[in-house]
Amino acid sequence: MPETILKPEELQPVTDLARKTLEQLDRILLGRKELHRLVLIGVLSRGHILLEGLPGLGKTALVRTIGQILKLDFKRIQFTPDLMPGDVLGSHILQETASGKREMVFQPGPVFTNILLADEINRASPKTQSAMLETMQENSVTLLGTTRELPQPFFVLASQNPIELEGTYPLPEAQLDRFLFRVMFDNVDADVLNQIISERRRGELPPPTWQMERADLQALFQAMGKIYLPKPVSHYIARLVSATHPGAAEATGPVNNYVSYGASPRAAIAIAEAARANALVAGRPSVGFEDVKIVAPPVLNHRLILNYQARFDRMTPSRLVGELLNQLDETGLNLPKDVVLANA
Amino acid sequence: MNSSHANALQSFARNLQWLLTLRLAVQLATVWFFTWGVVVLALRIFGVQNIYWLTMGLPAVAPLALLAAWRAKKQRAPLTKIRASYDRINTCGGIVMAAETLDVDEWLAQLPGIAAPKLRWHNRRAFLMLSASAVFVMITLLLPNRLTHFPGHRPLEIGQIVGQLQAEVKVLAQEKIIDAPRAAELQKQLSQLQDDSLGYDPGKTWEALDHIKQSDSDEARQAAQEALDKTTSLAEAETLAKAMEQASDSGMNATTASQAAQDLASMLSAAKLENGLLNVQIPPALLAGLNGLNKEQLEKLLQGLESNKGLLSMDISNLANLKMIDPATLANLQAAGICDDPDALADYLSTCTNCSDELCMHPGRGGLGRGGPGAPMTWSDGASEKDLKFQEHSLPPTPHLSQAQLIGVGKAAPQLSGNDVSAQHGALDNSAAGGGAANARVILPEQRRAVQSYFKRDN
Numbered sequence: 001m002p003e004t005i006l007k008p009e010e011l012q013p014v015t016d017l018a019r020k021t022l023e024q025l026d027r028i029l030l031g032r033k034e035l036h037r038l039v040l041i042g043v044l045s046r047g048h049i050l051l052e053g054l055p056g057l058g059k060t061a062l063v064r065t066i067g068q069i070l071k072l073d074f075k076r077i078q079f080t081p082d083l084m085p086g087d088v089l090g091s092h093i094l095q096e097t098a099s100g101k102r103e104m105v106f107q108p109g110p111v112f113t114n115i116l117l118a119d120e121i122n123r124a125s126p127k128t129q130s131a132m133l134e135t136m137q138e139n140s141v142t143l144l145g146t147t148r149e150l151p152q153p154f155f156v157l158a159s160q161n162p163i164e165l166e167g168t169y170p171l172p173e174a175q176l177d178r179f180l181f182r183v184m185f186d187n188v189d190a191d192v193l194n195q196i197i198s199e200r201r202r203g204e205l206p207p208p209t210w211q212m213e214r215a216d217l218q219a220l221f222q223a224m225g226k227i228y229l230p231k232p233v234s235h236y237i238a239r240l241v242s243a244t245h246p247g248a249a250e251a252t253g254p255v256n257n258y259v260s261y262g263a264s265p266r267a268a269i270a271i272a273e274a275a276r277a278n279a280l281v282a283g284r285p286s287v288g289f290e291d292v293k294i295v296a297p298p299v300l301n302h303r304l305i306l307n308y309q310a311r312f313d314r315m316t317p318s319r320l321v322g323e324l325l326n327q328l329d330e331t332g333l334n335l336p337k338d339v340v341l342a343n344a
Numbered sequence: 345m346n347s348s349h350a351n352a353l354q355s356f357a358r359n360l361q362w363l364l365t366l367r368l369a370v371q372l373a374t375v376w377f378f379t380w381g382v383v384v385l386a387l388r389i390f391g392v393q394n395i396y397w398l399t400m401g402l403p404a405v406a407p408l409a410l411l412a413a414w415r416a417k418k419q420r421a422p423l424t425k426i427r428a429s430y431d432r433i434n435t436c437g438g439i440v441m442a443a444e445t446l447d448v449d450e451w452l453a454q455l456p457g458i459a460a461p462k463l464r465w466h467n468r469r470a471f472l473m474l475s476a477s478a479v480f481v482m483i484t485l486l487l488p489n490r491l492t493h494f495p496g497h498r499p500l501e502i503g504q505i506v507g508q509l510q511a512e513v514k515v516l517a518q519e520k521i522i523d524a525p526r527a528a529e530l531q532k533q534l535s536q537l538q539d540d541s542l543g544y545d546p547g548k549t550w551e552a553l554d555h556i557k558q559s560d561s562d563e564a565r566q567a568a569q570e571a572l573d574k575t576t577s578l579a580e581a582e583t584l585a586k587a588m589e590q591a592s593d594s595g596m597n598a599t600t601a602s603q604a605a606q607d608l609a610s611m612l613s614a615a616k617l618e619n620g621l622l623n624v625q626i627p628p629a630l631l632a633g634l635n636g637l638n639k640e641q642l643e644k645l646l647q648g649l650e651s652n653k654g655l656l657s658m659d660i661s662n663l664a665n666l667k668m669i670d671p672a673t674l675a676n677l678q679a680a681g682i683c684d685d686p687d688a689l690a691d692y693l694s695t696c697t698n699c700s701d702e703l704c705m706h707p708g709r710g711g712l713g714r715g716g717p718g719a720p721m722t723w724s725d726g727a728s729e730k731d732l733k734f735q736e737h738s739l740p741p742t743p744h745l746s747q748a749q750l751i752g753v754g755k756a757a758p759q760l761s762g763n764d765v766s767a768q769h770g771a772l773d774n775s776a777a778g779g780g781a782a783n784a785r786v787i788l789p790e791q792r793r794a795v796q797s798y799f800k801r802d803n
Contacts, residue, residue: 005446008454230441232428279437285451286438288431331428333421338466339363341433 005228006285014223015283017216018044022281024069024208029062030199031192037281038183038298039066039157044224044277047180047270048136048156050121050171050302057185059159061205063117066157069208070217072114073151079124081167085131089141106143111135114151118158122168129175132156136178153217173261173305180270181295182302220280227276228286234272236330237292241268243328244304244321252327254320258310263303270299289330297321349440349452356460357426361416363463369412370470376401376408377477384484388492395485433461500541500549506534509553512560512666519659521567530556564668568677571656576680577615578656582649583686584608589642590690600693605637617652626652 018040025036039062042049051059060076067074077088090109096102110116111132121129135141139150158179160171176182188196196203243250245262255262274295275287282291301317310316335341380401387398424444431440439451510531517527533556541549588596588604596604617626626648637645657677664674787795 003445005442005448005451008450228438228442228446230428230431230438230444232424232431232441233438282437284437284439285448286442288435288437288439288441289428290432290435290437330432331425333425333429336364336367338470339367340464340466341429342462342464 003228004226006223006226008285010226011223011280011283011285014220014280017212017220018281019283020210021069021212024210025062025065028065028205028208029058030195031188032058032062035062035183035185037278038181038295041274041277041281041295042181042183043070043153043155044220044280045180045270045273046153046155046221047273048158048178050176050179050182051157051159051185052162052182053159053185054163054187055161057187059157059185060117060119063115063157065205065208067115069211070115071211071214072153072217074115074117075110075113076117076119077110078119079121079128081123081125081169083124083128085128088128088131089135089143092144104144106146106148108148109141111141112148112150114153114155116154116156118156120161121158122160122171124169126169126172129169129171133175133178136175153221176302177264177266179302180274181298183298224273224276224280226285227279229272229276230286232331233275233287233289233292235332236289236328237268237271237275239332240292240296240324240328241265241271241300243324244300250328252324254315254323258306258313258315258320259304260307261305263300267299267303271296274299292330293325296325349443349455352460353427353430353440356430357423359460359463360426361420363465364419365413365416367465367467367470368416369409370467370474372408372412373405374470374474374477376404377474377481380404381477381480381484384481385487385492388484388487388489398485401481430461500546502538502541502549502553505553506538508666509556509560510534512564512668513556515662515666515668516560516563516567519567519662521563521659530559561668564663565673568660568663568669568673571660572673572677572680574615574617575653575656575677577611577617578649578653579680579682581608581611581615582646582653583689584611585642585646585649586686587689587693588637589639589646590686591693592639592642594690594694596693604693 021040022033022036025040026033029036039049043066051062053059063076064074066072077083086109088109088111090107090112092104093107094102095105118132121132135150135154136156139152139154141148141150156179200206239250241263242248243252243262244255244259244267245251246256246259248255248262251259271292272287275291278291278294279285279287297318300321304317304320306315306317306320310320329335384398384401392398424441427444428441430436431438434440434455436455439448439455442448443452513522513527513530513534516522517524522530533552537549537552584604585608588601588608591604592601612626626645660669660674660677663669664671
C-alpha cells in the first residue's frame, strides 16, 4: 500500500467535523469531555464500547445523543436473564402472502440498527450474549443459513452495572475482547451537578444544534484510513501489547506477578486504530506516541486477565497498564538510566 | 525535511553521541584507574619502587577515550529511534517520524519552533567514582615505601640498637680497648646488618647483634677488670710513695728508703702497667731511678700515678656511660682509686731500723692489706632516716619457760579440753611461714620417689 499523508487542507474539514461533534456532545452532556472524546474515538475506529458505571450516570443519554448528532438509527435493548437470541437478532415468522401462500418471513431484531445500546448486557444469559458475538465481529446476522448484513455503520455500546451482580452472567473474555474500549463512568463533581440542576429541567437534554450528515461521517471514516502510523509508533504498540504478557522480554515486574494472560493481537489493532482516531480528532495527519498513551488504557484494561495474587494485593488492570506505560521506553532508544531527555 | 528541524535533529543526534561517549569514557577511566591502582599497589608490594615507570599508566587514558568513542559509535542508536525521541520530546505527533519517508514539509511548517531536546546526565555518581579512583591511584603512587612492603620484605627496626652498638664500638676504639681495624670491621658489620635485616626472619639479625653486643661487653668487662687491678696497684703505689715522701722528711734511714724504693719498683713492675688493654705510662726516667728519688722526683711520680688513675677512671666512666659495665664495677673502681692514709706507713718507715723485705706488704699496722681487723672501716653512703616513721608495737607477754610444767610426753598431738588455753605465740601468732608466700605442691605418685631420695639422709 503506497504510503501517503493527508494534506492540511484535506484534514482540516474532517477535523472540524470531529470538533463540532465533540462540541455538541459537551454542550448536551455536561462534565464528561474526556469520555466524549473517547466515545467519538471509538465510533471513528468502528469499535464497540463497553460503558461501565452506576445507574443514572447518563449512559443511555450519551448513546442517544451520539445517535442524534450523527443522524444514525438508534435502538436499545434492556438485557434480562430471559432475553432470547431471537429477541436480539430477529426471527422468522409465518406470514400469508398476497397469493395466499404461507411462507417464513424474517422479522429483523433490534440489532438491525446503526447504534445499539445493550443495556446491562451482563444480565443476559450466555446464550444471548454469544448471539451478539457475530454481530459485533462480523457486522452481520446469520439465521437459518442466511446471512444478513447489518446497516453500516454499526456500533454496540453496551453498559454494565458494577454492582448488584447477583444473577448476572459476567461477560466471557472472548466477548470482552470484541469491545474496543471499556470506559468507566465516574460521578461528576458538584459544579457539574449544579449546572445540570439549574440548566436541565427534569433532566431533559437539549436537542443538538448541529447534526452530521452521512456523507460527512463517511468522509471521517475515509480520512481515518489515511492517518499515517509511523513505524516507531507501530513498533511501540507491538512492544506494549507484548509486554502485557508475563515472561515477555519487556514485561514489567507487576505484569509478571499479577497477569495470567496478556492482551490479544486484537488489542494491538485496536490501539492502532484508536490512536489514528485520536490523531484525527487532534487534527494531525500522523500518529504520535502521545496518541497511543491516551487510548491504551481503555483498550487494555479489560483485556488483561489477572491472577488471584492481584486480587489479594488489590491490583487493578488500570494500575498495571499505567505502570507499564510509565516504564516502557516509547522509542526503544534505551538510554542509560542516568541520562534523561528533556524538552528544550 | 524542514531545514530547521533537520538541523535540530542533527544537533540532538550529535549531542547524544557526545554525551554517551563522555559517559563511557568516564566509566572506562574509572575502571582503568581502579585497575591501575591495584596493579601499582601489587607491584610496589612485590618490590617495584620506581615511581617513574608506575606513572606510565596515566597516558593510557588517551587510548581509553578513543576506545570510548569507538564503542559509542558502534552502539549508536539508529537515526529512526533518535528521530522518534525527537518527535516524542517535542510532542510533534508523529510528523517528524513521518518526515523520514513522506513529504510533510507543510505540516512541519505548522509546528512551532523546535529546538534540539536537552540531554541531562545525572553524572554526580559517575564523577564521584572517577574522583575516588583517581585518588586511589594517587595514594598508591605516593604511599611511603615502608607501607608498601610485605612484612617479609620490610626491614627490621634495629636502627636504635645498631646506633647504640656503633657508639659502643666507637668508645671502645677511642679508649683503644679494641684496635682500629677491629673497630672498622665491627662498624661495617653493623651497617650491613641494618641494611640486610628482614622482618620475616629476624632471628639471624638478632643473633648477630647479640654476638656483637656480647663481644663488646666482654671487651669492656675485661677492660674494667684490668682498670680495677691497675687502679688498685696505682693506689697502693701512691700510698707508698706518699709515705716515702713523708718519711724522708721524718728522717727515714737510707736502708729503709732503699728497701721502700725497691718495694715500690717491684710493686709497679708486678702491676704490669704497660701491658693489657689499658696501658699506663709512667715516665721511664722515674722508674729507672726509683732508688734515689728526691722529693721533687717523688712529687712527679705521684703526679704521674694520679694522672694515670684519672685516665683509667675516665676510660671506665665512658664505658659506664654507655652501660657497658655495671655501676657496681664503676663504684669499685672509684673506691679502689682512693689513696689510703699514708701516715701510719710513714711512721713505720721513719721508725723501723731493721725492716723486713716486704715492709710495705705487712698487714695490719703500716701494711697495705685492706682486710683484717686493723683495716679502717670505710663508710659509703649511709641510709637516711629522713621522712621515716616507725610505729611502736608492743609484743604480747610470753609465758616464761620456767613457768612451764611437764605433764607428760606423747607422740600424738595434744588434746585440748574446753578450759585449756592454747599456747600463745606472741608476735608470730597467726603468721604463716615465709610470709604466706610458700607454695604448697602436691607431689604426684611418680615424683614421690625422687623427693624421698632428695631428702634421704645417709646417717
